[in-house]
Amino acid sequence: MVMQLDGPATQRARPPKPDMPDKSAGWFKIILLGLTTAIAIWAAFPLIDNKAWTGLAILIGTTAALLYLYLTPRHIPAKYLAPGTILLIAFQIFPVLYTASTAFTNFGDGHRGTKAEAVVAIQTASVTQVPGSLQYALTVATTGDTATGPLVFLITDPATKQVSAGDANGLTPVEATVTSAGRVTAASGYTVLTTGQASLRSKEITALAVPTAGGAIRSSGLSRAYEGKAGRVYDASCDCVRDTTTGKSWRADESLGLFVAGDGERLAQGWKVTVGFSNFTRVLTDPAISGPFLRTLVWNFAFALLSTGGTFVLGLLCAIALHSKRVRGRTLYRVLLILPYAMPSFAMLLVWRDMFNTDFGLINNLFGTDVDWFGGSASARFAVILVQLWLGYPYMFLVATGALQAIPGELTEASRIDGAGAWAAFRKITLPLLMVALTPLLISSFAFNFNNFNAIYLTTEGAPFPADNPANGATDLLITYTYRLAFGGAGAQYGFAAAISIFIFLIVAVVSAISFRRTRRQEEVYS
Amino acid sequence: MRIRAVGVAATMTCAFLITGCGADKTDASATKPSAAAEAKAGGELVIWADDKRSAALKPFADKFGAENGVTVKVQAISKDQQTTFVTASQQGSGPDVMVGAHDWIGNLVQNGAIDPVQLSPEQTGGLAPNALKAVTFNGQTYGVPYALENLALIRNTDLAPKAPATIEELVATKTKATEKLCVQVGQNGDAYHLYPLYSSAGGYLFGTTANGDYDPKDLGVGKPESVAAFKKIATLGEKGNGALKRSITPENSIATFTSKKCAYLISGPWAVTDVKKANIKYDISPVPGFAGGKPAQPFLGVQTFYVASKGKNKALAQEFVTNYVTTPELAVALYEAEPRPPALTAAFDQVKGSDPDLQKFIDAGKNGIPLPAIPEMAAIWDPFGKAEAAVVGGADPAKTITSAGKTIQAAIK
Numbered sequence: 001m002v003m004q005l006d007g008p009a010t011q012r013a014r015p016p017k018p019d020m021p022d023k024s025a026g027w028f029k030i031i032l033l034g035l036t037t038a039i040a041i042w043a044a045f046p047l048i049d050n051k052a053w054t055g056l057a058i059l060i061g062t063t064a065a066l067l068y069l070y071l072t073p074r075h076i077p078a079k080y081l082a083p084g085t086i087l088l089i090a091f092q093i094f095p096v097l098y099t100a101s102t103a104f105t106n107f108g109d110g111h112r113g114t115k116a117e118a119v120v121a122i123q124t125a126s127v128t129q130v131p132g133s134l135q136y137a138l139t140v141a142t143t144g145d146t147a148t149g150p151l152v153f154l155i156t157d158p159a160t161k162q163v164s165a166g167d168a169n170g171l172t173p174v175e176a177t178v179t180s181a182g183r184v185t186a187a188s189g190y191t192v193l194t195t196g197q198a199s200l201r202s203k204e205i206t207a208l209a210v211p212t213a214g215g216a217i218r219s220s221g222l223s224r225a226y227e228g229k230a231g232r233v234y235d236a237s238c239d240c241v242r243d244t245t246t247g248k249s250w251r252a253d254e255s256l257g258l259f260v261a262g263d264g265e266r267l268a269q270g271w272k273v274t275v276g277f278s279n280f281t282r283v284l285t286d287p288a289i290s291g292p293f294l295r296t297l298v299w300n301f302a303f304a305l306l307s308t309g310g311t312f313v314l315g316l317l318c319a320i321a322l323h324s325k326r327v328r329g330r331t332l333y334r335v336l337l338i339l340p341y342a343m344p345s346f347a348m349l350l351v352w353r354d355m356f357n358t359d360f361g362l363i364n365n366l367f368g369t370d371v372d373w374f375g376g377s378a379s380a381r382f383a384v385i386l387v388q389l390w391l392g393y394p395y396m397f398l399v400a401t402g403a404l405q406a407i408p409g410e411l412t413e414a415s416r417i418d419g420a421g422a423w424a425a426f427r428k429i430t431l432p433l434l435m436v437a438l439t440p441l442l443i444s445s446f447a448f449n450f451n452n453f454n455a456i457y458l459t460t461e462g463a464p465f466p467a468d469n470p471a472n473g474a475t476d477l478l479i480t481y482t483y484r485l486a487f488g489g490a491g492a493q494y495g496f497a498a499a500i501s502i503f504i505f506l507i508v509a510v511v512s513a514i515s516f517r518r519t520r521r522q523e524e525v526y527s
Numbered sequence: 528m529r530i531r532a533v534g535v536a537a538t539m540t541c542a543f544l545i546t547g548c549g550a551d552k553t554d555a556s557a558t559k560p561s562a563a564a565e566a567k568a569g570g571e572l573v574i575w576a577d578d579k580r581s582a583a584l585k586p587f588a589d590k591f592g593a594e595n596g597v598t599v600k601v602q603a604i605s606k607d608q609q610t611t612f613v614t615a616s617q618q619g620s621g622p623d624v625m626v627g628a629h630d631w632i633g634n635l636v637q638n639g640a641i642d643p644v645q646l647s648p649e650q651t652g653g654l655a656p657n658a659l660k661a662v663t664f665n666g667q668t669y670g671v672p673y674a675l676e677n678l679a680l681i682r683n684t685d686l687a688p689k690a691p692a693t694i695e696e697l698v699a700t701k702t703k704a705t706e707k708l709c710v711q712v713g714q715n716g717d718a719y720h721l722y723p724l725y726s727s728a729g730g731y732l733f734g735t736t737a738n739g740d741y742d743p744k745d746l747g748v749g750k751p752e753s754v755a756a757f758k759k760i761a762t763l764g765e766k767g768n769g770a771l772k773r774s775i776t777p778e779n780s781i782a783t784f785t786s787k788k789c790a791y792l793i794s795g796p797w798a799v800t801d802v803k804k805a806n807i808k809y810d811i812s813p814v815p816g817f818a819g820g821k822p823a824q825p826f827l828g829v830q831t832f833y834v835a836s837k838g839k840n841k842a843l844a845q846e847f848v849t850n851y852v853t854t855p856e857l858a859v860a861l862y863e864a865e866p867r868p869p870a871l872t873a874a875f876d877q878v879k880g881s882d883p884d885l886q887k888f889i890d891a892g893k894n895g896i897p898l899p900a901i902p903e904m905a906a907i908w909d910p911f912g913k914a915e916a917a918v919v920g921g922a923d924p925a926k927t928i929t930s931a932g933k934t935i936q937a938a939i940k
Binding site: 050109110112113117118120121124125127128129135194195196197198199200201202203205206218219220221222223224226228268269270288350354357358359360361372374375460461462463464465467468469470471484488491492 | 569570572594595596597610613617619633634636637638639642643644645646647648649665666667714715772773774775776778779783836839840841842843845846847848849850902905906909910913914916917918920922923926927930931934937938
C-alpha cells in the first residue's frame with residue numbers, strides 16, 4: 001500500500017499544498033519504517049551478544065538499504081520488489097540452504113555444539129567430590145565493592161567452625177563471626193555478599209576454584225562448598241582428553257566429531273563436524289533403507305494418487321449433483337458437505353483411529369464385524385485411504401463447485417443443440433474446462449498427500465509391521481519411514497534427516513515438474 | 528519536507544528504542560556499582576517445567592525469590608520438553624533449572640545440557656535410595672529427584688475382590704467384566720507397560736557393568752532369554768488366553784477401566800485421579816508375574832530437577848536445586864499438584880498418612896529397576912514395542928524378537 005501511494009505522492013508533494021490522503025500515507029510509511037528499524041535494533045542485541053558480526057553487518061546493511069529505498073523518491077520498481085524478495089529469502093531460500101548445509105554435517109544428538117563446548121562439558125561432568133573430603137558452609141564475600149570487588153570464598157570447617165578465606169591462591173585462616181549453621185555474618189577486612197548480590201556474580205562464583213592439596217574447593221550453590229577434583233582434563237598438546245586417575249586418554253577424531261580411546265571407547269559428548277556426502281551415501285547404501293525403499297515408494301505413490309484422485313472424483317460428483325438447479329435445499333446440502341472440512345483434521349484423524357479399533361471401535365461395532373483393521377496390510381491401507389477421502393472431498397467439492405459455476409451455461413446448451421448427450425457434454429465440454437482450472441490444485445494436493453505425515457502418523461503410525469522388520473510398516477510413507485529412521489533409533493540425527501528430505505524433495509519436484517508441463521500443454525489446447 | 532519528517536521520526540524511534548534497551552542492559556549486567564545494584568538487587572533464575580508442575584512451583588519460586596532477593600521466573604513448556612530444552616540450551620536461550628524425567632539424563636549429558644549436582648551426604652541420605660540410583664549416571668549425580676513413579680496393578684474390588692499372586696491366577700479369575708486385564712498395547716506395542724511381564728518371564732534389556740550401571744554392549748533383546756520370555760507372553764496374547772490385546776491402547780486403557788469394563792488395570796499413579804473421579808472401589812497391588820518365574824519388575828521413573836550447563840545463573844540454579852528442592856515443603860506441594868510418591872523421605876512420611884495409595888505404589892515398585900537413562904535406550908522403545916504388538920497378535924515369538932534385537936543392535940552400533 002505504501003509502495004502504491006509512494007510514486008505519485010512524492011511527485012505531488014512538490015506543490016505547496018499537499019492534500020489529505022498524502023499525509024495519512026506519510027504517517028503509514030513512518031510507522032512501517034519505524035517498526036522495521038525497531039525490529040532491526042531488537043535483533044541486533046543478541047547478535048552483538050553472540051559476536052555474530054557477519055549477521056550484524058547483514059542486518060545493518062539490509063535495514064540501511066530499506067530506509068534509503070523508501071526515503072528517496074527514486075527506484076520505484078525496487079520499492080515494489082523489495083518486500084517480496086526479502087520474504088522469499090527469509091522463508092524460502094534460507095531454509096533450503098540451511099537444510100542443504102545441514103545434510104553435510106553430523107548435526108544431531110551428541111553432536112550439537114562446537115568442540116570447545118564438548119571439552120567444557122566433559123571436564124565439568126567429570127568433577128567429583130574428593131573421597132572423604134568435608135562439606136563446608138560457604139559465604140561469598142569480597143575485599144572490595146560488592147558488585148566489582150575480587151571474590152573470596154569464606155569457608156567454615158563443619159567440625160571446628162574455623163573460617164578460612166579462599167581465592168585462586170589458596171586458603172588463609174581468618175577471624176569471623178559464624179552462625180550455628182556455619183554461615184559467616186561478619187569477617188574483618190571482608191564484605192559479606194547477600195544472596196541477591198552474589199547471584200549477580202554467578203559466573204565468577206562458578207568459575208572460582210580454591211586450590212587445595214587434594215583438588216580444589218568449589219561452590220555448590222551459594223551456601224555450600226565441597227572439595228572436588230576434575231577426573232578428566234583436556235590436553236591441547238595431544239588434542240586428547242586424559243583421565244587423571246587411570247591415565248587413559250581419548251584422542252579427538254575430527255572426522256567423527258568424537259573423542260575416541262585406543263580401545264575404541266567413545267566419550268558421549270561430541271561436536272558438530274562436516275561429514276561430506278556420507279549422509280547421502282548412507283541413504284543409498286544402507287540395506288535397512290534400500291531394501292524396503294521401492295515397496296514404500298510404490299505405496300507412497302498409490303496413497304497420494306488414490307487420496308487425490310478419490311477425493312477429486314467424490315468431490316466432483318457431489319458438486320455436479322448440487323450444481324443442478326432442480327435440487328431443493330442446495331445451500332443446506334452444501335453446508336453439510338463442507339462440515340468435515342471445517343473440523344480440525346488433527347483431531348479427526350485421532351477420532352478415526354479410535355473408530356477403527358478392533359474391539360471398541362465404532363466401525364466394527366456398527367457393522368457387527370470383527371476386522372483387525374490396522375492389523376492387516378490391505379485393511380490398514382484401505383482404512384487410511386478411507387480417512388483421507390472423508391477428510392479431503394469437501395475441499396475438492398468446494399473448488400469444483402466454484403469452477404463449475406465459472407463455466408458458461410451456453411457452452412453446454414450449445415453442445416446439447418448440436419446433439420450431444422449429457423455424458424458427452426460433460427466429457428467433451430465441462431470436464432476439460434474444469435481440468436484447466438483444477439489441475440494445478442490437483443498437483444499441489446498430490447504433493448501435499450505425498451508427504452502427508454499426519455495422515456499416517458496419527459492413525460496407524462505405519463502399522464502393520466511385518467514380524468521380521470519393525471522399521472518399515474505396510475502403511476508407511478517415505479516421510480514417516482524416514483522420520484523413524486532419523487529420530488527413532490539413535491536420538492535425533494538432523495544431518496541424516498536433512499539428507500533424506502533432500503531426496504524426497506527431488507522426487508516431489510520431478511513429479512510436479514512433469515505434471516505442470518502437461519498442464520501447460522492442456523491449457524494451450526483448451527484456451 | 529515530507530522526507531525530512533520521515534527521517535526525523537525514524538531517528539526518534541531509533542533513539543527511544545536505543546535508550547530503552549540501553550537502560551535494560553545496564554540493569555541486567557549491573558556493572559555499575561551501588562546505584563544500579565540497589566535498583567535491582569538480585570539475579571534472575573529461570574525455571575522450565577510442564578504445565579501442571581509450573582503452577583505448583585510458582586508459589587515456592589516466588590518465596591525463594593523473596594527470601595533471597597532474586598527474581599525467579601517459572602515458565603511452562605507444554606510439549607516436547609526434552610527437545611525444547613536441548614535446542615534452547617544450545618542456542619543460549621534455555622533456562623537455569625529444568626524439571627523433567629530421569630531417563631533424559633543420557634541424552635542431556637551427551638548434548639552437554641546439564642551439570643552434575645554436588646549433594647552433601649546428609650542430603651543424599653534424605654532421598655529414597657532407588658530415586659538416587661536412578662539419577663546417577665556414569666558415577667555422577669545429575670539432578671535432584673523429587674517424585675517416584677512405577678506401575679502397579681489397580682483392580683476394581685467390586686469385580687475382582689482378591690489381589691492375584693500370579694498372572695495365571697489373574698487370568699483364571701472369574702469376573703463379570705467383559706475384559707479381564709487392561710494393559711495398554713496398541714497397534715505398535717508399549718515397552719514400558721510390558722516390561723514387568725517381560726522381566727518376570729526372564730528377559731532383560733541391558734546387562735549391568737561391575738559398578739551397577741547399564742551396559743549398552745550387553746543387549747538382552749534377541750538373546751535366548753528374550754525369546755523364552757516372548758513365548759510366555761504369546762500365551763497371554765490374542766491367540767492365547769487373550770489377556771493382552773492390541774485393541775487396548777494408551778488412549779483407551781484407563782477409560783475402559785473406569786467405565787467398569789475391565790477388572791484389572793496395569794498403570795501408574797497418574798491413573799489414580801481418573802479412577803477416583805469415576806467413583807470406583809479400587810485397590811493397588813504389585814504387578815503379578817508368571818507362576819514360577821522371576822518377580823515382575825516395573826520400571827522406576829523419577830521426576831528430577833536439573834541444573835542447566837548453559838544457564839546464565841548457574842550458582843543460583845545450584846543453590847535452588849541442591850539446597851532448596853531438598854526441603855520437604857516443596858516436595859509436598861508438588862505431590863499435591865499431582866499425586867506421585869515424593870522421593871524425599873521426610874516429605875513422603877508427611878503425606879503417606881493421608882494417602883494410603885502412596886505406600887502401595889512404593890510396595891509395588893519394591894522390585895522395580897530404574898528406567899535405563901543411557902542414550903541407547905532410545906533405540907529400544909520402538910522396535911521392542913512393535914515386537915510386542917506382533918507377538919500379541921500371534922506372530923512367531925522367536926523370529927519377531929530376534930529381528931527386533933537386530934534392528935536395535937544396528938541402531939546402537
